[in-house]
Ligand code: HEM
């Protein structure tokens with residue numbers, strides 16, 4: 219059907235304090251440098267229809283509270299969980315931000331990835347993770363993850 | 377089998393000793409080795425100094441910001457309903473009022489105002505290129521970024537920051553009656569300035585967080601107290617902290633020009649350089665909490681109602697975690713734990729992004745204009761027992 223739509227990678231980010239937004243920008247840069255179209259969508263502006271009809275998406279979220287979703291990811295999650303759109307046409311890659319000094323390290327991205335799979339989507343590649351308790355800068359971690367995982371998987375989608 | 381915390385006759389923390397204030401690290405080293413959870417005979421509170429304990433217990437749910445009944449009131453006690461007085465979940469809701477205004481992306485935009493002011497200062501230098509960098513290149517340019525974030529006028533902050541120093545001294549462990557009085561005086565001035573900016577914004581709202589908060593207050597989503605105290609915290613309290621980090625960068629570039637060259641030639645290294653600067657320049661050397669439920673740290677039982685001070689500055693130089701801890705090094709092994717300068721847990725600094733954005737924009741602007749930096753005299757530091765601060769950084773900007 220709409221091939222133009224299918225070749226456009228959507229990058230959704232959920233955040234509390236804005237770090238995931240920086241990761242979204244860096245990951246979009248990697249995709250664009252590899253010749254792909256990428257559109258960044260903040261989760262507070264997304265709903266089920268954002269993902270239905272999308273061929274490939276990158277999902278990014280941090281973890282907050284005690285292993286919970288951050289401010290802008292929680293409503294998105296709850297909307298998907300109650301509307302239960304059919305996402306069997308969706309392939310996605312996942313990147314999580316967290317802090318390994320919390321027992322619930324990186325729960326947020328695991329919660330969202332599990333929900334998408336439950337709705338029929340297929341995850342590709344390893345879930346990327348940035349650990350705020352270590353000195354490696356976020357830009358370095360998410361860029362090397364994206365370079366390793368995305369071009370191949372995104373190309374395969376087209 | 378709880379051990380008693382040790383309280384030797386000679387205190388391990390001589391808070392008022394000038395040599396301790398100038399360089400507390402030898403005392404911290406001894407503390408971590410001999411009494412990592414120390415019952416401080418001077419204050420009656422517990423002091424936690426190891427990295428692993430600060431990072432783990434600093435965010436323990438048994439801790440609270442609320443002082444127990446009977447805790448003596450001080451100059452800071454007028455704060456009633458703001459992020460520094462409450463615990464989650466109410467705390468989370470209040471923090472969310474500020475989140476979107478202080479993201480890394482938004483603050484990089486505000487910090488263009490900091491860069492513009494640095495360019496103006498450099499345009500205006502005399503033939504020797506000498507300036508006092510803490511105030512002129514770090515503090516005031518940094519403040520302009522904050523003014524843009526909030527949507528307030530730029531006036532009144534030179535005096536404001538000087539008075540803020542008097543307020544911060546009153547957060548220390550051993551505060552004299554005179555220091556307390558000075559803090560009360562300082563708060564009178566600062567509160568009046570905050571009232572002024574609030575009245576201005578009501579009369580003539582500018583884009584920014586303050587106008588949005590005023591609307592939310594009118595709509596009943598925030599209280600007047602939250603509005604006023606929140607504005608106070610962002611406008612008044614912490615821009616000097618960000619300026620100490622920036623000034624630390626300028627001092628580093630003057631003393632070790634190889635890092636100035638690196639800053640210029642390898643932009644991807646800026647995050648690592650900044651993180652190491654923030655580790656060494658712990659503007660706030662400790663944060664404190666009250667114990668809401670009995671707690672045990674390193675085998676020491678800490679009773680409900682006790683006061684704990686977490687020594688971030690000690691944790692940041694803990695040899696268990698950082699080899700050669702007093703040195704500026706950007707070749708630390710992969711997986712080295714992050715510094716704790718911005719605190720840990722729910723109260724972690726909401727100003728992190730704007731502080732880093734200010735430092736980045738200012739150091740970038742200086743790097744654009746200067747071939748080299750030199751000290752034009754000795755820096756003057758003004759550390760007390762809780763704040764590590766600059767008073768003066770005489771700097772020659774070589775163009
Ligand atoms: C313009 C820059 C800054 C602003 C606006 C700012 C603002 C704040 C505010 C409002 C809080 C209270 C948060 C809460 O209780 O929820 C806070 C906490 C804190 N800030 Fe900042 N800050 C700034 C820069 C810095 C810098 C540069 C440092 C250190 C290098 C720092 C260290 C801390 C620490 C350690 C805490 C935690 C205190 C605690 O847990 O009790 N801040 N900051």
Ligand SMILES: Cc1cc2nc3c(=O)[nH]c(=O)nc-3n(C[C@H](O)[C@H](O)[C@H](O)COP(=O)(O)O)c2cc1C
Nearest residue numbers: 233234235236237238280281283285316317323324
């Ligand atoms: C109050 C608080 C609670 C947090 N809880 C967790 C957690 O349970 N698990 C985790 O992995 N990270 C946790 N984090 C770390 C954040 O996920 C991490 O700092 C991340 O970089 C924030 O990204 P954001 O700015 O996009 O929200 C927490 C951070 C804060 C401040």
